[in-house]
Structures are given as C-alpha cells and as structure tokens.
Amino acid sequence: MNQFKLTQKLTKLFLAFSLVLSVTVFAQEGDAANGKKLFKANCVACHKLDKKLIGPPLKGISEKREREWLYSWIKDNAALQKSGDALAKQVFKDNNNMPMQAFPQLTNKEIDDILAYTDGKEVKKEAAAGEQKVDPKVAIGKKIFKANCVACHKLDKKVIGPPLGGITEKREREWLHKWIKDNNALRKSGDALAKEVFEENNKMPMTAFPQLSEEDIDAMLAYFKVGDVKRVVANTDEKTNVKSEGSSAWMSWIVAIALIALLVFMLFISKNGFLKIVAIIALILIVTYLLFNSLMGIGIDQGYQPIQPIAFSHKIHAGDNKIDCQYCHSSAKHSKTSGVPTANVCMNCHKSISEYTGNGTETEEQLKFYTAEIQKIYEAVGWDADNFKYKENYVEKPIEWVRIHNLPDFAYYNHSQHVTVAGIACQKCHGPVETMDDMYQFSPLTMGWCIDCHKETEVNMENKYYTKIHEELSKKYNLEKVTIADIGGKECGKCHY
Ligand code: HEC
Ligand code: HEC
Ligand code: HEC
Ligand code: HEC
Ligand code: HEC
Ligand code: HEC
Ligand code: HEC
Structure with missing residues (x-):
C-alpha cells in the first residue's frame, strides 16, 4: 500500500512538472521580429538602439517612458507637444529641437512590437531565412x-x-x-x-x-x-513550430496530455495490480520522452540576426572577394573560440580600400551606402584617409559587434577540435556564410544537433593528431565504422563542465 502511495505521489509530481514544462514551452514573447522589421522600415534613418543618430538611442526606452506616452509620441509627437505635454517639450529640447516625423499609421500593437525589439527581446530571424528559400x-x-x-x-x-x-x-x-x-x-x-x-x-x-x-x-x-516572405524553414523547434506549423505541434501535445490523463485514470480506477504497473511505466516513458524532446530543443536562437554597427557583408568579403574565413577568424584553427577580428585586421586592407566600387551591378545609392560603412571603420580607429595616417591622440571607439552564436556557459564547445582535428568546414555548421549579406545563426546549436552529428560522423582514422589512439580504437571495438559517439561524443562530461 505504501508503495502505491509513493508512486501516486510521484505521478502527481511528474504531472505537475510536465504541466510546468509545457507552459514554459508555450510561453511566447512579444513579436520582436515584426518590431525589428517595422523599426528597419520606419525608424533606422534616425534611430539606432545603442547610439545617438539624429534621434536618441532607443534601447530600453520603454523602461524610461510610460507606454501611453510612447504611443502618443510615436503616432504624432508634434501634436503631443502642442497639447502642452511637458515631457514631450523636454525631449524635443534635449535633442536640439530636431523634429521627428509622425507615424499615425502605426497601431498600438505595432508599436508594442517595436518596443519589444528596442527592449532587446530576441529576434528570431524571419526575412532573410525566407529569402534563402525563395x-x-x-x-x-x-x-x-x-x-x-x-x-x-x-x-x-x-x-x-x-x-x-x-x-x-x-x-x-x-x-x-x-x-x-x-x-x-x-x-x-x-x-x-x-x-x-x-x-x-x-x-x-x-x-x-x-x-x-x-x-x-x-x-x-x-x-x-x-512581397515580404515569411520564414518557411523546416526545423524541430517547438517554439517556432507553434508559430509556423502551430496546429501539428499543438495536436501532439493535446494527444500526449490526453494519454497521460487516461493513464492516471487507469491508475486510480483499476483494481488490477498488473495494469497499474503498466500504467505507471507508460506514464514514466511518456513524461521522459516529452522532457527529453523539449531539452533537445531548449534555447534555440536559430536564425538570430541582430543589426550590426557596421553593415559588414560576408557575401562581399568571403564571397565576391574570396577572402579566407580564417584570415579574419584566425583563432578558429588553434583555440576554443574563433573570435571576431579587431579593427586593426580590417585596416590591413581598408587603409587602401576606402571606397566600395562593387562589381558593376550596384546602383549609385548602394555604392554610396557601402562606402559610408567603410568610413565607420576609420571613425573607430581614427584613420585620416585624406592624409593616409592615423590621427594623433585619437581615442579609439571599439566596434561593438553584436554576438550571434552563443552557447550557454555550462556547455563546452571547441573550434580547433572541430576545424583542425576533425577538418570540418565552417559551412557545415554555419551555413553558406559566403552568400550572407547579414550574418545569422544557421544551425540550431542545441544538444540534439551536436549529438546527431557525433552519431553519424565517423572518426577520421587518417587523422594525424590521433593516429595511434584511433588505431587502438578500431581494434578495440573491432568495428569498420567508429563514430564520434562511439569514442565518447555522447558522454555528458565531454560537453558539460
Ligand atoms: C526623421 C527622423 C526620425 C524618424 C524617421 C524617427 N524618429 Fe524618433 N526621434 C527623432 C528625433 C529627432 C527625436 C528627438 C526628439 C525631437 O527632437 O523631436 C526622436 C525621439 C523619439 C522618441 C522619444 C525618445 C525619448 O527620449 O523619449 C521615441 C520613443 C522615438 N523617437 C521613436 C521612434 C520610432 C519608434 C520611430 C519609427 C517608427 C521613429 N522614432 C522614427 C527623429 C526620428
Ligand atoms: C574580412 C573579415 C571576415 C571574413 C573573411 C569572414 N568573416 Fe566572419 N565575421 C567577420 C566580422 C567582422 C563578424 C562580426 C559581424 C557580423 O556578425 O557580421 C563576423 C561574424 C561571423 C560569425 C558570427 C559570429 C557571432 O557573433 O556569432 C560567423 C559564424 C562567421 N563570421 C563565420 C565566417 C565564415 C564561415 C567565414 C568564411 C566563409 C567568414 N566568417 C569570413 C569578419 C569576417
Ligand atoms: C583581406 C582584405 C579585407 C579585410 C581584412 C577587410 N575587408 Fe572590408 N572590404 C574588402 C574588399 C575587397 C571590399 C570590397 C571593395 C570593393 O568592392 O570596392 C571590402 C568592402 C567592405 C565594406 C563595404 C561592403 C560591405 O561589406 O558592407 C565594408 C563596410 C567593409 N569592407 C568593412 C570591413 C570590416 C569592418 C573589416 C574588419 C572586420 C573588413 N572590412 C576587413 C577587403 C577587406
Ligand atoms: C521621389 C519619389 C519617388 C521615388 C524615389 C520613386 N517613385 Fe515611383 N512613383 C512616385 C509617384 C509620385 C508616383 C505616382 C505617379 C506620378 O505622379 O508620377 C509613382 C508611380 C510609380 C509607378 C506606377 C504605379 C502605377 O499605378 O502604375 C511605379 C511602377 C513606380 N512608381 C515604381 C517605382 C520604383 C520601382 C521606384 C524605385 C526604383 C520608384 N518608383 C521610386 C514617386 C516616386
Ligand atoms: C562543428 C560545428 C562548427 C564548425 C565546423 C565551426 N563552428 Fe563556429 N561555432 C560553432 C558553435 C557551436 C559556436 C558557438 C560557440 C560558443 O558559443 O561557445 C560557434 C561560434 C563561432 C563564432 C562566434 C565567436 C566565437 O569565437 O565563438 C565565430 C566567429 C565562428 N564560430 C566562426 C567559425 C569559422 C570561421 C569556422 C571555420 C574555420 C567555424 N566557425 C567552424 C560551431 C562550429
Ligand atoms: C558537423 C558535425 C559536428 C557537430 C555539429 C558537432 N560536432 Fe563535436 N565533433 C565532431 C567530430 C568529427 C569530432 C571528432 C574530432 C576528433 O577526431 O577528435 C567531434 C568531437 C567533439 C568533442 C570531443 C569528443 C571526445 O571524445 O574527445 C567534443 C567535446 C565535441 N565534439 C563537442 C561538440 C559540441 C558541444 C557540439 C555542439 C555545440 C558539437 N560537438 C557539434 C563533429 C561535430
Ligand atoms: C556533444 C555535446 C553534448 C553532450 C555529449 C551532452 N550535451 Fe547536454 N547540452 C549540450 C549543449 C550544446 C547544450 C545547450 C543547448 C542549448 O542551449 O539549446 C546542452 C544542454 C543540456 C541541458 C540543459 C538544457 C537547458 O538549456 O536547460 C541539460 C540538462 C543537459 N544538456 C544534460 C545532458 C546530459 C545529462 C548529458 C549526458 C547524457 C548531456 N547533456 C550530454 C551538449 C551536449
């Protein structure tokens, strides 16, 4: 009897747990992706998130101002000032009386989306991933x-x-x-x-x-x-599935929950001990499966594509001009991280390349735009392009690239092991970088993603780093094919501190 009480308690615990789990999986953020689009289409001419442009930086603005005030301001700031609003007048004065355009066409919902974006909520990549497929x-x-x-x-x-x-x-x-x-x-x-x-x-x-x-x-x-195409990338991410193929993800959850309810019902009604045990085992299996599935998909930022301080294009550098990835990401070969190049690396070339001339397909505007982006490097390092020398006593302004790929701290990943030892091409994990104008996260970077590759990739027996170990391994396992998973690529400790 005691045992049954215990299992009942356990079942309840499991149920509560899976409920909490499903709630977290379904929890949705404000639509920062749409906000980013709106921001790009309407506001970038005068605003940046973290720097003053024509208008003030907008990062975290919703913490500084009331939402109602922001609605009124963005829809028609001139009207707000005329209505006698003191704050509006103040903001106008603080910015040298520069007028801001009115946006009467934006709805409150759309402004909420923009604010979700300026609050720094994560943006799941939409447009460019769509552009990939279209x-x-x-x-x-x-x-x-x-x-x-x-x-x-x-x-x-x-x-x-x-x-x-x-x-x-x-x-x-x-x-x-x-x-x-x-x-x-x-x-x-x-x-x-x-x-x-x-x-x-x-x-x-x-x-x-x-x-x-x-x-x-x-x-x-x-x-x-x-028109502007929505993202149509197939992946197994619960969160994006809820958005794109919502119905099927919901269906499987409903089926799972119904099944759990049925089993619990069986557990309490049935007088047959055997049936009870079957029900308990089935319950544990289902809950473990659900738990595992969501762990495999947790924290996915696939497609994440922030706006960078300089519109640096991998397509133009690694694609059109065929610059080797490792020229700029030189530490990938021999250390844990690949790193993003410093402005000095940029200057190796950009001392002499101060203008963008392109390949003849660009319009005047595009050429001008890209040339202005190159000037931003000079602004950062204090290069005087007219006199071909660095300005004296110039305080450098580091280029604040926004980090895109980022594993949680408890996971260990090493570039040199994959790039140098295993000889895997960057593109295998980062996608067709040489075609990307704006960099985005191509792979899901989940635990399931790492392990899937370890399970299907064979150990490279010709590898000069590990020749001896590898020989012994193939003897030991007496296998023709030894995968990374076979030699420990599935062990928790290899990837978790
Ligand atoms: C033509 C340039 C321009 C555009 C386009 C523009 N703004 Fe502004 N914005 C300004 C200026 C300039 C200010 C500073 C206040 C002033 O002088 O009117 C400002 C101020 C603001 C403020 C108030 C900041 C504070 O400190 O309270 C918010 C919020 C704001 N803008 C949001 C937006 C949003 C959202 C968009 C796009 C939908 C946008 N702006 C588009 C020029 C612009
Ligand atoms: C001329 C220098 C240069 C070359 C060549 C270059 N990169 Fe980059 N890379 C950068 C800079 C600058 C950034 C940061 C800005 C950005 O994200 O676009 C970056 C960012 C990245 C990131 C994202 C970093 C993050 O924040 O997570 C990846 C991945 C990457 N590069 C891969 C590659 C690959 C693969 C190649 C070769 C096909 C390559 N890069 C070639 C300069 C370069
Ligand atoms: C190995 C040489 C080389 C290095 C290093 C290099 N660039 Fe370039 N960059 C080029 C070339 C070539 C062009 C294209 C010039 C043209 O078409 O006229 C270019 C164009 C650009 C442009 C205009 C097109 C675009 O991508 O937006 C920018 C901005 C730029 N570079 C920024 C950077 C930054 C930032 C770095 C450092 C992280 C860097 N470059 C490093 C060679 C280089
Ligand atoms: C300076 C403002 C301006 C710019 C820039 C501009 N347009 Fe227009 N466009 C107009 C106006 C105004 C009309 C309406 C016809 C008129 O009054 O001449 C129009 C009409 C048109 C029409 C005809 C619409 C119809 O009903 O048949 C097309 C097509 C068009 N534009 C395409 C473009 C394209 C493509 C570009 C960019 C390459 C462009 N426009 C840039 C102002 C502009
Ligand atoms: C086996 C998959 C894989 C391969 C191959 C790979 N990367 Fe990465 N890359 C990752 C992962 C995972 C991260 C995130 C690492 C983290 O957050 O600790 C990352 C992060 C990065 C970053 C962000 C900054 C950093 O140093 O972590 C850059 C830049 C980068 N990779 C460039 C490259 C380049 C260039 C190559 C090829 C020379 C390459 N990667 C090959 C998986 C890979
Ligand atoms: C594209 C395939 C691929 C992906 C994706 C991949 N790996 Fe690997 N990984 C390999 C290969 C191949 C090796 C074997 C290198 C060698 O020969 O030592 C390896 C080795 C390792 C090792 C060393 C294993 C050992 O037994 O010493 C660790 C740790 C590791 N990977 C972590 C990760 C993590 C963490 C991720 C995900 C963020 C990841 N890997 C994604 C292919 C991959
Ligand atoms: C090949 C590398 C690799 C191996 C082996 C591995 N993990 Fe992970 N694990 C990861 C990565 C990478 C993440 C982070 C994934 C993310 O952020 O979505 C992770 C995330 C996790 C998380 C946290 C999920 C979260 O974000 O809350 C747990 C728990 C976990 N792993 C447990 C394990 C256990 C237990 C094992 C052994 C059975 C294991 N891992 C083996 C790479 C690995």
Missing part, C-alpha cells in the same frame, strides 16, 4: 527597392507614390520597365496610361532611374509580386 531574385529586388524606392513607395500603402505590391497584375511588364526607367519620357511619348497615373497622383513627379538594368527591374517586379 527565388533569389526576390531578395535582390527587395534590396534594389530599398535602395531606390522606399523614400516614396511601400508595398501595401500609399506614401508619396502609390503602393507597389501586386502592381505586376495591374500593368504590363514592358510598360513598367519604361515607366521606371523614365516616366517623364513615357508621358511625353503620349502614353495615355502614364498620363493617367500622373494625374491620379496629383501630378507628383517621380524620379527617373535610367541606371537600372533590365534584370534589376525584373528582380524588383518579382519582389512586388511575392
């Missing part, structure tokens, strides 16, 4: 659009010009090409539609873009057709 033309089109058109157009709303989402269904491709290249010339040629569009938009002139190529324009049209 026709690459769409991503290119989006860039060209951002560089040339966002000042006057959005996809879904009228700004200065009309919304352009789905425009390809309303107008012929040829016409759009002509319009975008030189709308004024098109009107002069007597095109009726061109005149009509001009009239409809109060005769606001649109800039001509003769510099855009056929491909550039087609890429943009592809973007107008598809």
Whole structure:
C-alpha cells in the first residue's frame, strides 16, 4: 500500500512538472521580429538602439517612458507637444529641437512590437531565412527597392507614390520597365496610361532611374509580386513550430496530455495490480520522452540576426572577394573560440580600400551606402584617409559587434577540435556564410544537433593528431565504422563542465 502511495505521489509530481514544462514551452514573447522589421522600415534613418543618430538611442526606452506616452509620441509627437505635454517639450529640447516625423499609421500593437525589439527581446530571424528559400531574385529586388524606392513607395500603402505590391497584375511588364526607367519620357511619348497615373497622383513627379538594368527591374517586379516572405524553414523547434506549423505541434501535445490523463485514470480506477504497473511505466516513458524532446530543443536562437554597427557583408568579403574565413577568424584553427577580428585586421586592407566600387551591378545609392560603412571603420580607429595616417591622440571607439552564436556557459564547445582535428568546414555548421549579406545563426546549436552529428560522423582514422589512439580504437571495438559517439561524443562530461 505504501508503495502505491509513493508512486501516486510521484505521478502527481511528474504531472505537475510536465504541466510546468509545457507552459514554459508555450510561453511566447512579444513579436520582436515584426518590431525589428517595422523599426528597419520606419525608424533606422534616425534611430539606432545603442547610439545617438539624429534621434536618441532607443534601447530600453520603454523602461524610461510610460507606454501611453510612447504611443502618443510615436503616432504624432508634434501634436503631443502642442497639447502642452511637458515631457514631450523636454525631449524635443534635449535633442536640439530636431523634429521627428509622425507615424499615425502605426497601431498600438505595432508599436508594442517595436518596443519589444528596442527592449532587446530576441529576434528570431524571419526575412532573410525566407529569402534563402525563395527565388533569389526576390531578395535582390527587395534590396534594389530599398535602395531606390522606399523614400516614396511601400508595398501595401500609399506614401508619396502609390503602393507597389501586386502592381505586376495591374500593368504590363514592358510598360513598367519604361515607366521606371523614365516616366517623364513615357508621358511625353503620349502614353495615355502614364498620363493617367500622373494625374491620379496629383501630378507628383517621380524620379527617373535610367541606371537600372533590365534584370534589376525584373528582380524588383518579382519582389512586388511575392512581397515580404515569411520564414518557411523546416526545423524541430517547438517554439517556432507553434508559430509556423502551430496546429501539428499543438495536436501532439493535446494527444500526449490526453494519454497521460487516461493513464492516471487507469491508475486510480483499476483494481488490477498488473495494469497499474503498466500504467505507471507508460506514464514514466511518456513524461521522459516529452522532457527529453523539449531539452533537445531548449534555447534555440536559430536564425538570430541582430543589426550590426557596421553593415559588414560576408557575401562581399568571403564571397565576391574570396577572402579566407580564417584570415579574419584566425583563432578558429588553434583555440576554443574563433573570435571576431579587431579593427586593426580590417585596416590591413581598408587603409587602401576606402571606397566600395562593387562589381558593376550596384546602383549609385548602394555604392554610396557601402562606402559610408567603410568610413565607420576609420571613425573607430581614427584613420585620416585624406592624409593616409592615423590621427594623433585619437581615442579609439571599439566596434561593438553584436554576438550571434552563443552557447550557454555550462556547455563546452571547441573550434580547433572541430576545424583542425576533425577538418570540418565552417559551412557545415554555419551555413553558406559566403552568400550572407547579414550574418545569422544557421544551425540550431542545441544538444540534439551536436549529438546527431557525433552519431553519424565517423572518426577520421587518417587523422594525424590521433593516429595511434584511433588505431587502438578500431581494434578495440573491432568495428569498420567508429563514430564520434562511439569514442565518447555522447558522454555528458565531454560537453558539460
Ligand atoms: C526623421 C527622423 C526620425 C524618424 C524617421 C524617427 N524618429 Fe524618433 N526621434 C527623432 C528625433 C529627432 C527625436 C528627438 C526628439 C525631437 O527632437 O523631436 C526622436 C525621439 C523619439 C522618441 C522619444 C525618445 C525619448 O527620449 O523619449 C521615441 C520613443 C522615438 N523617437 C521613436 C521612434 C520610432 C519608434 C520611430 C519609427 C517608427 C521613429 N522614432 C522614427 C527623429 C526620428
Ligand atoms: C521621389 C519619389 C519617388 C521615388 C524615389 C520613386 N517613385 Fe515611383 N512613383 C512616385 C509617384 C509620385 C508616383 C505616382 C505617379 C506620378 O505622379 O508620377 C509613382 C508611380 C510609380 C509607378 C506606377 C504605379 C502605377 O499605378 O502604375 C511605379 C511602377 C513606380 N512608381 C515604381 C517605382 C520604383 C520601382 C521606384 C524605385 C526604383 C520608384 N518608383 C521610386 C514617386 C516616386
Ligand atoms: C574580412 C573579415 C571576415 C571574413 C573573411 C569572414 N568573416 Fe566572419 N565575421 C567577420 C566580422 C567582422 C563578424 C562580426 C559581424 C557580423 O556578425 O557580421 C563576423 C561574424 C561571423 C560569425 C558570427 C559570429 C557571432 O557573433 O556569432 C560567423 C559564424 C562567421 N563570421 C563565420 C565566417 C565564415 C564561415 C567565414 C568564411 C566563409 C567568414 N566568417 C569570413 C569578419 C569576417
Ligand atoms: C583581406 C582584405 C579585407 C579585410 C581584412 C577587410 N575587408 Fe572590408 N572590404 C574588402 C574588399 C575587397 C571590399 C570590397 C571593395 C570593393 O568592392 O570596392 C571590402 C568592402 C567592405 C565594406 C563595404 C561592403 C560591405 O561589406 O558592407 C565594408 C563596410 C567593409 N569592407 C568593412 C570591413 C570590416 C569592418 C573589416 C574588419 C572586420 C573588413 N572590412 C576587413 C577587403 C577587406
Ligand atoms: C562543428 C560545428 C562548427 C564548425 C565546423 C565551426 N563552428 Fe563556429 N561555432 C560553432 C558553435 C557551436 C559556436 C558557438 C560557440 C560558443 O558559443 O561557445 C560557434 C561560434 C563561432 C563564432 C562566434 C565567436 C566565437 O569565437 O565563438 C565565430 C566567429 C565562428 N564560430 C566562426 C567559425 C569559422 C570561421 C569556422 C571555420 C574555420 C567555424 N566557425 C567552424 C560551431 C562550429
Ligand atoms: C558537423 C558535425 C559536428 C557537430 C555539429 C558537432 N560536432 Fe563535436 N565533433 C565532431 C567530430 C568529427 C569530432 C571528432 C574530432 C576528433 O577526431 O577528435 C567531434 C568531437 C567533439 C568533442 C570531443 C569528443 C571526445 O571524445 O574527445 C567534443 C567535446 C565535441 N565534439 C563537442 C561538440 C559540441 C558541444 C557540439 C555542439 C555545440 C558539437 N560537438 C557539434 C563533429 C561535430
Ligand atoms: C556533444 C555535446 C553534448 C553532450 C555529449 C551532452 N550535451 Fe547536454 N547540452 C549540450 C549543449 C550544446 C547544450 C545547450 C543547448 C542549448 O542551449 O539549446 C546542452 C544542454 C543540456 C541541458 C540543459 C538544457 C537547458 O538549456 O536547460 C541539460 C540538462 C543537459 N544538456 C544534460 C545532458 C546530459 C545529462 C548529458 C549526458 C547524457 C548531456 N547533456 C550530454 C551538449 C551536449
């Protein structure tokens, strides 16, 4: 009898535990990803998170100001000032009376999202992971659009010009090409539609873009057709599954909970000792399985892509210019970490590369943008590019790269072991870095991810570091194939301090 009391207690404990577990798994954050998008689309021209630009830095702003005040400010700060709000006047004065634009189109919910982002809530990568899967033309089109058109157009709303989402269904491709290249010339040629569009938009002139190529324009049209694509990456992460394929994740949880309830019911109703034992064992198995599954997926930041202080592009460096990863991440070979290069490493090349010239496909704006990004290195180290020397007594401002990959402290991972000893290519874990303009976390970096690879990767018997050990191993196990897991790659102590 006592034993049964004990098992009953244990079962209750398990149940309470799995309940807590499922609640934590389902707990969701504010939609910082959407906030990041909105921030990028509306605010980056004047704000950064951690530095003053035209406006003040916005990191943690929601801790400094009331939410209601922030809604009013962001929607229409001029109106707020006129209403006599003292704080609004103060903020305006503190920033040299620089006016901020009004954003009446943003809803409270959207502002909440922006604030979730400025509070530093983690952003799960969305757009770029989507761009990976979608026709690459769409991503290119989006860039060209951002560089040339966002000042006057959005996809879904009228700004200065009309919304352009789905425009390809309303107008012929040829016409759009002509319009975008030189709308004024098109009107002069007597095109009726061109005149009509001009009239409809109060005769606001649109800039001509003769510099855009056929491909550039087609890429943009592809973007107008598809729009901003949501992430469609398949992975086993509970948290993202709840968002993207919510129903199936929910279903399996509902089934599991129903099963547990049934078993508990059996346990209390049944007079048959054997059945009770079966029920207990089944319960323990289910709960262990659920626990294990969620441990394997805990803390995933796959796709994490913060905004960096310099728009450093791996595509331009490691891709277009074929610079070796280890030129910059030189410690990967021989130490635990790979490290991010110091500004001095950048200066090895950028003393002489002060301008971005690209490969001929970029627009004027893009060239200007990237050139300005290079100037930021000079700003950091105090380089006087005109006189080709470092400024005297300059206090260096370290470039504060935002760390992307980060295992919890209790897990041990070593680069040289994987890069040098095992000879694994960086891309195997970090993905196609040489194609990434903005770096993001490609792999889930969960325990399950580490162990899966250890289970399927064979020990490299030709490896000069461990030749002797490896020989003995294959003798000892008498196996043709020895995996990393076989030689200890599954032992807790190898990865946990
Ligand atoms: C055209 C430039 C510009 C844009 C675009 C802009 N801001 Fe501002 N913002 C400013 C300036 C300048 C200030 C400083 C106050 C002032 O002088 O009006 C400011 C102040 C603020 C403040 C108040 C800070 C404080 O200390 O209380 C918040 C909040 C804010 N901005 C949020 C946003 C958000 C969110 C967006 C995007 C939706 C945005 N801003 C877009 C220029 C801009
Ligand atoms: C300076 C503001 C401005 C910029 C920059 C701008 N546009 Fe426009 N655009 C307009 C205006 C205004 C109209 C409405 C027609 C008019 O009044 O000339 C328009 C109309 C259009 C139309 C026709 C819409 C229709 O209903 O047929 C297309 C297509 C278009 N723009 C594409 C672009 C593309 C692509 C870019 C970037 C390469 C761009 N625009 C950049 C202001 C701009
Ligand atoms: C010219 C120098 C340079 C080269 C070449 C380079 N990187 Fe980087 N890498 C950087 C800088 C600077 C950062 C930090 C900024 C960022 O995240 O984009 C970085 C960041 C990273 C990160 C993310 C670090 C973090 O915060 O977690 C990874 C992973 C990475 N690089 C891998 C690679 C791989 C793989 C290659 C080769 C295909 C490569 N890098 C080539 C300079 C370089
Ligand atoms: C081995 C040489 C080399 C090193 C080291 C190097 N760069 Fe570059 N960088 C280049 C080249 C080449 C270009 C492209 C120039 C062009 O196309 O005109 C470039 C372009 C750039 C650009 C403009 C394009 C972009 O990526 O946004 C920036 C910004 C930049 N580098 C920043 C950095 C920073 C920051 C570092 C140090 C972490 C660094 N570079 C290290 C060679 C280098
Ligand atoms: C077996 C998988 C794997 C391979 C191969 C690998 N990395 Fe990593 N990388 C990781 C993991 C895991 C982390 C996170 C480490 C941490 O947080 O302690 C990481 C982190 C990084 C970081 C962030 C800063 C740091 O030093 O931890 C950079 C930069 C980086 N890797 C670059 C590289 C480069 C360059 C290569 C190829 C020379 C490479 N990695 C190969 C798994 C790998
Ligand atoms: C792409 C495959 C791959 C991934 C992913 C991977 N590893 Fe490994 N790991 C290896 C290989 C191959 C070796 C064997 C190196 C050697 O020959 O010593 C190894 C060895 C190790 C060892 C040494 C094992 C021993 O018996 O001494 C540790 C510790 C380790 N990995 C930790 C990790 C951690 C932590 C992660 C996840 C963050 C990880 N690994 C992800 C392939 C991988
Ligand atoms: C190949 C490396 C590796 C081995 C072997 C390994 N782990 Fe882990 N473990 C990790 C990594 C990496 C993380 C962090 C994962 C994350 O942050 O999502 C982790 C996370 C954990 C966590 C914490 C989950 C959390 O974030 O709360 C626990 C508990 C854990 N491991 C237990 C174990 C036990 C018990 C064993 C032995 C059966 C083991 N690990 C073997 C790599 C390993």
